[in-house]
Amino acid sequence: MVIPMQLSADGGAVITAVRDAEYTAEVTGGAIGSFSLTDVSVAYGRDRVIEGVTMDVPAHAVTALIGPSGCGKSTLLRCLNRMNDELGNVHVGGRITLDGQDIMGKAMDPVELRMRVGQVFQRPNPFPMSIFDNVAYGPRTQGIRSRTELSDLVEATLRSSALWDEVKNSLKKHAFELSGGQQQRLCIARALATRPEVILMDEPASALDPISTQQIEDTIAALKSSVTIVIVTHNMQQAARISDKTAFMLRESLEAPAFLVEMGDTKRMFTNPEDTRTESYITGRFG
Amino acid sequence: MSGTARIRQARAAEFVARMVLGAMAASVVAVALFVLGYIVFHGIGAIDWTFLTQIPKDRGREGGIFPVIVGTVYTTLGTAALTLPIGILAGVYLSEYAPRNYTTRAIRLAITNMAGVPSIVYGLFGLAAFVLAAGFGRSILAAALTLTCMTLPVVITATEEALRQVPQDLRQASLALGATRLRTIYRVVLPAAAPGIITGSILGLARAAGETAPILFTGAVFQMRRTPDGPLSQFMALPYHIYAQVTSVPGWNPTLVWGTALVLVAGISAASIAAGIWRSAQRRKVTW
Amino acid sequence: MRGLIYACGWLAIIILGAIAAFLIHNSVRAIQEAGIGTMLSTTAWYPTSSPGKFGLLPLIVGSLYVTGVALLVSVPVGVGAAVFISEFSGRRVKDVMKTIIEFMAAVPSVVYGLIGVAVLIPLVKDIFALDSGMTALTGGVVLGIMSIPTVITISEDALHAVPADLRRGSAALGNTRWQTTYKVTLPAAGSGIFAASMLGLGRAIGETMAVLMLTGNAAVMPASVLESVRTMTGTIAAEMGEVVQGGLHYSVLFAVGLVLFIITFAINLAADLVLERQRKRWRR
Numbered sequence A: 001m002v003i004p005m006q007l008s009a010d011g012g013a014v015i016t017a018v019r020d021a022e023y024t025a026e027v028t029g030g031a032i033g034s035f036s037l038t039d040v041s042v043a044y045g046r047d048r049v050i051e052g053v054t055m056d057v058p059a060h061a062v063t064a065l066i067g068p069s070g071c072g073k074s075t076l077l078r079c080l081n082r083m084n085d086e087l088g089n090v091h092v093g094g095r096i097t098l099d100g101q102d103i104m105g106k107a108m109d110p111v112e113l114r115m116r117v118g119q120v121f122q123r124p125n126p127f128p129m130s131i132f133d134n135v136a137y138g139p140r141t142q143g144i145r146s147r148t149e150l151s152d153l154v155e156a157t158l159r160s161s162a163l164w165d166e167v168k169n170s171l172k173k174h175a176f177e178l179s180g181g182q183q184q185r186l187c188i189a190r191a192l193a194t195r196p197e198v199i200l201m202d203e204p205a206s207a208l209d210p211i212s213t214q215q216i217e218d219t220i221a222a223l224k225s226s227v228t229i230v231i232v233t234h235n236m237q238q239a240a241r242i243s244d245k246t247a248f249m250l251r252e253s254l255e256a257p258a259f260l261v262e263m264g265d266t267k268r269m270f271t272n273p274e275d276t277r278t279e280s281y282i283t284g285r286f287g
Numbered sequence B: 001m002s003g004t005a006r007i008r009q010a011r012a013a014e015f016v017a018r019m020v021l022g023a024m025a026a027s028v029v030a031v032a033l034f035v036l037g038y039i040v041f042h043g044i045g046a047i048d049w050t051f052l053t054q055i056p057k058d059r060g061r062e063g064g065i066f067p068v069i070v071g072t073v074y075t076t077l078g079t080a081a082l083t084l085p086i087g088i089l090a091g092v093y094l095s096e097y098a099p100r101n102y103t104t105r106a107i108r109l110a111i112t113n114m115a116g117v118p119s120i121v122y123g124l125f126g127l128a129a130f131v132l133a134a135g136f137g138r139s140i141l142a143a144a145l146t147l148t149c150m151t152l153p154v155v156i157t158a159t160e161e162a163l164r165q166v167p168q169d170l171r172q173a174s175l176a177l178g179a180t181r182l183r184t185i186y187r188v189v190l191p192a193a194a195p196g197i198i199t200g201s202i203l204g205l206a207r208a209a210g211e212t213a214p215i216l217f218t219g220a221v222f223q224m225r226r227t228p229d230g231p232l233s234q235f236m237a238l239p240y241h242i243y244a245q246v247t248s249v250p251g252w253n254p255t256l257v258w259g260t261a262l263v264l265v266a267g268i269s270a271a272s273i274a275a276g277i278w279r280s281a282q283r284r285k286v287t288w
Numbered sequence C: 001m002r003g004l005i006y007a008c009g010w011l012a013i014i015i016l017g018a019i020a021a022f023l024i025h026n027s028v029r030a031i032q033e034a035g036i037g038t039m040l041s042t043t044a045w046y047p048t049s050s051p052g053k054f055g056l057l058p059l060i061v062g063s064l065y066v067t068g069v070a071l072l073v074s075v076p077v078g079v080g081a082a083v084f085i086s087e088f089s090g091r092r093v094k095d096v097m098k099t100i101i102e103f104m105a106a107v108p109s110v111v112y113g114l115i116g117v118a119v120l121i122p123l124v125k126d127i128f129a130l131d132s133g134m135t136a137l138t139g140g141v142v143l144g145i146m147s148i149p150t151v152i153t154i155s156e157d158a159l160h161a162v163p164a165d166l167r168r169g170s171a172a173l174g175n176t177r178w179q180t181t182y183k184v185t186l187p188a189a190g191s192g193i194f195a196a197s198m199l200g201l202g203r204a205i206g207e208t209m210a211v212l213m214l215t216g217n218a219a220v221m222p223a224s225v226l227e228s229v230r231t232m233t234g235t236i237a238a239e240m241g242e243v244v245q246g247g248l249h250y251s252v253l254f255a256v257g258l259v260l261f262i263i264t265f266a267i268n269l270a271a272d273l274v275l276e277r278q279r280k281r282w283r284r
């Protein structure tokens, strides 16, 4: 199935149609890229680190995961594309669905899931190959071989991650020659190139300077019309600026697992939180 | 003893220690330079076009060493063709698949022990296993298989080490794009580790090219009319040629023997230096 | 593909097992006909007389003489140079030394043998006023030089593994570099340096070509290191070409190989255990 992509006329940062309508209807029958978590728990070996997380991640919005260091944000994020499977000795309990489809059972192939749910890491980590090959890596994994199709895709995704203008004349250049911020936007393009429904971002700007951070935030803002974004961040201002929903997690002691304190519209969470612990965390009293 | 006297004594001891240790390091340098200089000085006179392209005459006292060079090149290429795939896959197993348990520890132990088995014992093993039991006879194939057993630990260790240098989140990035573990390894991890793997392998293969004991009974011969015509042919080899000249040719021609030694050492050094330069060039490009 | 990877992973054990199996299989005749006890306790090595006499003692003692000399050369010089490189020199000296050591390790043993033939044999002959310069001493010195790279590399690793904090702590107490080195660093790296010496020993015992060209190969019990000796490795290399395949002599040579295999295996195993323990110690 060929999935056409449209570029906005100004060459800017928006993918106007990531998937065609037929595909959308066929797979999801409506909005796509929404997670629903029910009583999710995670244990590393015998160490139970997360328990009882129930929440809904809406489609085509930015959801921020916040909480003190070590409370399991990255761990929860990895549940959403089953990357925990790769760590060995990790047990995930409860139920997680993507667009109503169970993603934890045997019926879901993790490989297929990961093509629908992309990930961007904390440290910019392009593959040691050219810019073009980095972006084309995912599509090639999916079996796309046609040169023109790949070029179109690479251009479209680099535009949506706002990197195209900077690299359009040097696609053959080694990815390591880019700056840190450019590398991170390349990693976003790489994740977008498999045309995912969701992108998971684990502190994507924490290794970057303020200007690069700004560019990443702009990219995220432009992307959310077409993909669902779940982002982990330690930066409260950032969460407030870019997210629509915010979920606050907390691990009160090392003996007890972490849990979800509350989740809601970002505006309300930051102005009028229900839980006092949320308020103290947001105002910087702990964590 | 007063404080200043103690300090003075410590200073003196420091000075003496520096001198003695420095002299030891210097003596190592001196020996290495002597070896290098001696080979070049005595061998350079032999090196000319005739020497490199003619066959040996008068049992090696005259003529050139062309078939000898060819034999070493063939055997080393054969060894590379066998060692690299096996060694790299074994390194991949240890770094990417092996569980942390006692069997893995036993495999590692076996590898370090393989590296310590004397080369003459590999020669015996090659004779018994490849020449006789497998029926390859004394041949390039039997010698290359023997040298492969000897070189494998080097390549395996180099590969494992290089793979460990590749950051974990690079693997995860590939998996997160829906790539399988195998695809991740051969499209991302192995290319990223290539400089280390190739450098280590070249060093191991260079050592194999200079070995005599493992090929003594597995296929090297002193004299041959033709260059080898296939993997089951016997062959002449640079290190064996030197040994045979010195020990069984009365009145051996020192110029030609040193010339042979120079060709061997120059070839090995050139390979090692090229590998080193290539690696540092790659390093500059690839920094984690 | 996955299966292939697993198979290659296991290959090291298989090869090592195969080496042991082939050595034992081919030694069976020697063990039965010549007898382990006789071989290991008699001093007459006349493999081609009839009946052949296969006393391995001269060969074992020959190997010990040569190896002993080699250790006397390689351990002090190697460890001293390693301490100098690791504790008393800067980046540039380190890099230069590393290149030089790599070169020394890359020179083939037959070339070392050749240099020994050209330089050391006449030298030993003149210095000690001997009839022949082919002695255990000659072979041992060259072997020692050949094992220096091994000793330096492993010792340097051991010194390098000692945490810098320990050195700084000692320096902060007013110790000089050398005091720090012999009071703190060397004891901390001691087991690693011991392992380095053992691996140097393993390398020397197993070395063939240089000794074959330098020690004269007389298979008699030597009275001093200034006499000609024949080592186990040299015996195999020199005689395997002339034996009847499957004959008793052939089998005895495999038995010699088996002895070598067992000795080096034990040395490597011990060195590995020592190094592993040290690695664990500094990991925390």
Ligand SMILES: Nc1ncnc2c1ncn2[C@@H]1O[C@H](COP(=O)(O)OP(=O)(O)OP(=O)(O)O)[C@@H](O)[C@H]1O
Residues within 6 Å of the ligand: A044, A049, A067, A068, A069, A070, A071, A072, A073, A074, A075, A076, A087
């Ligand atoms: N691979 C692992 N094996 C065992 N325990 C782990 C592993 N990864 C994380 N943990 C543990 O799980 C808990 C949650 O870790 P996680 O990395 O998810 O926290 P986090 O909220 O992302 O922290 P940070 O904000 O510092 O990134 C921690 O106690 C951590 O020690």
Ligand SMILES: [Mg+2]
Residues within 6 Å of the ligand: A073, A074, A075, A202
């Ligand atoms: Mg985290």
